[in-house]
Amino acid sequence: MPNSPESQDPDDLRITRVPVGRDVSWVRPGQPVPFGHVLYAAATSGHSPAAVVARLTALGYADIELPDAPLPATVDPGDALLLKADTYNVSWLDLGKPVPLRDLLAAAGRQGLSPAEAARRLTAFGCTVPPAHPLPESPDTRDIVMIRTDPRGSGEWLGWGDGTTARHVLKTAATLRCNPHTVATRLTALGIRLPYVPEPEDERILQHPGAPLGHVLAVARETGRRPADIAARLTELGCHPQGTVPDTWDEDDLRILSQELDGRRPWLERNNVVGAGLRHILRAALATDRSPADITARLAALGHWLHENAKVPDVADPADIRLLETVDRSYLDGVHLEHVLHSASLTGRSPADVASRLTALGHRLPDEVDYPEVCGAPRP
Known part of the structure; x- marks a missing residue:
């Protein structure tokens, strides 16, 4: 040759x-x-x-x-x-040179190996793998995403023994569509330092990273811990609990904080712009056999205030609930003729009746409009 x-x-x-x-x-x-x-x-x-x-x-x-x-x-x-x-x-x-964490995890992911096994094989070839503590023995192709400072595809890479933030854990979990506790425990196993030590109960606490108050109370009930303790742990984990955490609470609180009024998720999200929905208040009043005013006061105490323009009726009427279901305007928006006609067509009430009742419930309608008194057949 x-x-x-x-x-x-x-x-x-x-x-x-x-x-x-x-x-x-x-x-x-x-x-x-x-x-x-x-x-x-x-x-x-x-x-x-x-x-x-x-x-x-x-x-x-x-x-x-x-x-x-x-x-x-x-x-x-x-x-x-x-x-x-x-x-x-x-x-x-x-x-x-020592094998960078990024290269080890990328190689392990490509070959379907655990980080520990990839490290052993690289060491056998004469490479230097830095960590002094044991690496995970289970493979996970998500590892390479977890150590990127921007998990969506840009940013730097975390290295051996680097620290990261609780926010990074939450962002990565959102990208991977997994529980943040999964990310936290895996990063810890890879030698990445977090601002907190993952605890087993974090998995349940972080099932709803948005941290609505209903979730806080539900976890408190399941774990036997105080709601304030759950809220404090959520804050430590980088979340921002919604609402005002009560010192005492009961099962009705869970019901009125749930969107389906059954004491379970999906939970009522706090709206800091237009406040709680009047329709939800009326539904909650019927579900708990309490007055709308009582529900309004309790929700306000829990941090879900009602907009100042809203007018709470003395009694919860299913007809009002049906009417409000057809209105997609908040108390910050004006209700115009087309909205009134739309609600009338869905409820079978006359436009004049719809306009009158929406006004009584606090919605703003123009004064110069003459609404027909004729009722139409409701849409199915």
């Missing part, structure tokens, strides 16, 4: 220009030959790593990166790819 680095011999090209997916690992004359290239060339050509080193040396490649340990007799292509760096083009890990 020709003894030139420019050899075009097919067998030589198999170890100097090695396809890696859609790219090529190409060693050039006068430049260092990475150990990862040696291993992958051996794995794909059918030669031993020692034979590849010998042939490259014969071709004039003098700077070949090799570990202190003996070369393996054979190597699997997947194991060789563990030394591929997580870059857009083909590059290989440097034996003289």
